[in-house]
Amino acid sequence: MGPSVLLVDDNIDILSQAEAYLVNRGCRVLATASPIGVGAMVLRHRPDVAVVDVMMPGLDGGTLVDVLDAQQALERPHVIFYSAIDEEQLHQLTRSRVRTSYVSKVDGLPALFAAISRQVAR
Amino acid sequence: MSPRRLVLGGAVLLLAGLTAAVGLVTHEINDRAAAALAEQRVHVERLSQIERLARATHSDMVERWLLPWADRPRREQALEERVSAVRQAARDFAALPVVDPAEAPLTAQLMVQVALWSNRVDQASVSADGPSATPELRAHLDGMAHRIGELIDVVSRAGSSTDRRLSVLRLQQTILQVAFVVTTLMILALALFWARARRVAEERAVAAEAARDLEQREARQRATFFAGLSHELRTPLVAIQGFASNLAERSAAEAARAAAARIAHESQELLSIINNILEAAKLDAGKVEVHLEPVDVAEVLHHCVQRCQGLVVGRPVELRCEIDGKLPAARADLVKLGHVFTNLVANAVKFTPSGSVTVRAHATGGAILIEVADTGVGIPPEALDRIWKPFVQVSTGPARQHNGTGLGLSISRGLLELMGGRIDVRSTEGEGSVFTVMLPTEARPEQLAS
Numbered sequence: 001m002g003p004s005v006l007l008v009d010d011n012i013d014i015l016s017q018a019e020a021y022l023v024n025r026g027c028r029v030l031a032t033a034s035p036i037g038v039g040a041m042v043l044r045h046r047p048d049v050a051v052v053d054v055m056m057p058g059l060d061g062g063t064l065v066d067v068l069d070a071q072q073a074l075e076r077p078h079v080i081f082y083s084a085i086d087e088e089q090l091h092q093l094t095r096s097r098v099r100t101s102y103v104s105k106v107d108g109l110p111a112l113f114a115a116i117s118r119q120v121a122r
Numbered sequence: 123m124s125p126r127r128l129v130l131g132g133a134v135l136l137l138a139g140l141t142a143a144v145g146l147v148t149h150e151i152n153d154r155a156a157a158a159l160a161e162q163r164v165h166v167e168r169l170s171q172i173e174r175l176a177r178a179t180h181s182d183m184v185e186r187w188l189l190p191w192a193d194r195p196r197r198e199q200a201l202e203e204r205v206s207a208v209r210q211a212a213r214d215f216a217a218l219p220v221v222d223p224a225e226a227p228l229t230a231q232l233m234v235q236v237a238l239w240s241n242r243v244d245q246a247s248v249s250a251d252g253p254s255a256t257p258e259l260r261a262h263l264d265g266m267a268h269r270i271g272e273l274i275d276v277v278s279r280a281g282s283s284t285d286r287r288l289s290v291l292r293l294q295q296t297i298l299q300v301a302f303v304v305t306t307l308m309i310l311a312l313a314l315f316w317a318r319a320r321r322v323a324e325e326r327a328v329a330a331e332a333a334r335d336l337e338q339r340e341a342r343q344r345a346t347f348f349a350g351l352s353h354e355l356r357t358p359l360v361a362i363q364g365f366a367s368n369l370a371e372r373s374a375a376e377a378a379r380a381a382a383a384r385i386a387h388e389s390q391e392l393l394s395i396i397n398n399i400l401e402a403a404k405l406d407a408g409k410v411e412v413h414l415e416p417v418d419v420a421e422v423l424h425h426c427v428q429r430c431q432g433l434v435v436g437r438p439v440e441l442r443c444e445i446d447g448k449l450p451a452a453r454a455d456l457v458k459l460g461h462v463f464t465n466l467v468a469n470a471v472k473f474t475p476s477g478s479v480t481v482r483a484h485a486t487g488g489a490i491l492i493e494v495a496d497t498g499v500g501i502p503p504e505a506l507d508r509i510w511k512p513f514v515q516v517s518t519g520p521a522r523q524h525n526g527t528g529l530g531l532s533i534s535r536g537l538l539e540l541m542g543g544r545i546d547v548r549s550t551e552g553e554g555s556v557f558t559v560m561l562p563t564e565a566r567p568e569q570l571a572s
Contacts, residue, residue, distance in 0.1 A: 011357060011361065013365070014364060017364035017365065018364075055350075084352070085349055086349060087457040087460065088457045091457045105357070106356060106360065108360075108363060108364075109364060
């Protein structure tokens with residue numbers, strides 16, 4: 001059985017593409033277009049990895065991770081920021097947060113899948 | 123209390139103190155001047171009296187004494203008048219206060235001489251031995267005249283001294299008044315100048331802070347704009363790429379798969395162009411910041427090569443890595459270094475129709491040397507300098523064979539220079555090119571600079 005992945009991205013096209021791509025490669029995917037309620041989903045489904053977009057309306061990816069970290073009952077999974085923003089900004093996001101990494105959307109879904117596989121292998 | 127009010131208050135206090143001090147000194151000078159003026163009046167009076175005495179004791183007294191005895195009543199009356207005049211003048215003179223101590227003994231001696239002379243005149247008159255007493259009286263008169271002359275000298279000298287003292291005091295008064303007025307004006311001018319200078323400085327500081335705030339706000343807005351623009355341009359392209367890839371994977375028709383692959387490739391090209399334009403704009407505006415840290419160069423290179431593998435799919439080009447396993451950590455910006463090598467490798471692949479692109483890296487003399495070598499079209503010698511300029515490609519115009527903005531090498535050189543590294547190229551037209559990057563190591567960051 002492949003890794004369980006929580007996908008959070010407000011862009012439905014990219015969300016559905018990522019979901020299809022990862023499911024085709026054996027992942028169990030839980031996808032949501034809204035960052036609201038992600039904490040409850042993590043608590044309920046305990047995903048191996050969370051793939052989180054950065055620029056989302058209402059709650060950006062960085063703040064979402066901070067909110068998850070603030071909930072002590074929650075054992076947050078490793079988060080992979082997956083966004084089309086500058087790599088420099090992605091790097092800064094991960095530099096200040098533990099158990100995070102990033103993949104630029106520019107690198108595509110194969111790079112995302114490789115990063116998920118590396119993370120699960122650890 | 124504001125500094126301006128403090129300074130103005132200080133200036134007022136200083137002026138008040140100065141005015142009080144000047145008042146005290148002026149009062150003292152006025153007292154001395156009044157005393158000197160009184161002395162001067164006494165001198166004038168004494169001089170006038172002594173001159174009256176001198177006139178009264180003139181030697182014509184002897185001539186009057188020698189008037190014919192026959193006219194004795196007239197002679198005696200004249201003598202009495204003159205002696206009385208001398209006595210009165212002497213008393214008046216002696217009654218005046220002595221200013222110069224040297225006058226006192228001379229005055230006393232003169233009084234004695236006047237008394238002796240007037241007694242002798244009286245005796246001679248009543249004893250009718252007038253003519254015989256004439257030489258003695260003449261001698262008395264000469265003695266008195268001599269003493270009077272001495273007194274005139276002394277009184278005149280003392281008067282001159284007083285005059286000089288008075289002149290000096292008046293000059294001091296004038297100087298003090300002028301100095302007071304000038305100092306007052308200077309203090310007021312300085313206080314006003316200081317207050318104005320301070321106001322100007324405060325206004326400038328406020329203006330500078332406002333300019334700084336504006337600049338920072340503009341920088342933040344620019345950064346936000348670039349971030350937003352980057353995101354908004356890339357996101358739909360990423361979606362297009364994703365759909366194209368899915369289509370290419372799932373489509374049964376060969377033509378559809380080829381078209382989908384073409385869409386994916388072109389959107390990848392477009393993404394690359396957008397990335398370069400945004401990076402070039404930031405470099406041009408001087409807004410690129412590098413975060414130097416220890417970087418595993420081998421990992422960055424492997425990642426870049428992996429990233430570019432898609433570019434050689436379906437082409438007779440081999441993309442490979444030959445990296446020394448014991449590379450030291452470089453001192454660089456992780457993300458920007460990845461950007462540089464992605465540019466170099468993608469460029470090499472683009473200009474290599476067939477053959478190979480090899481990425482090599484090894485440590486050398488305290489630095490890390492990375493080569494991106496291709497067996498592509500190469501660069502003509504006359505174009506080697508031009509390739510570093512933005513928007514320049516070796517082949518230009520509508521007939522050029524390769525797409526692109528010509529920004530990649532310019533950006534790579536700019537980013538490497540910001541990181542303290544450098545880049546060079548050697549190339550043979552028709553045989554290929556080798557781009558060489560030198561990076562300082564974390565252990566010896568000064569190596570390249572030296």
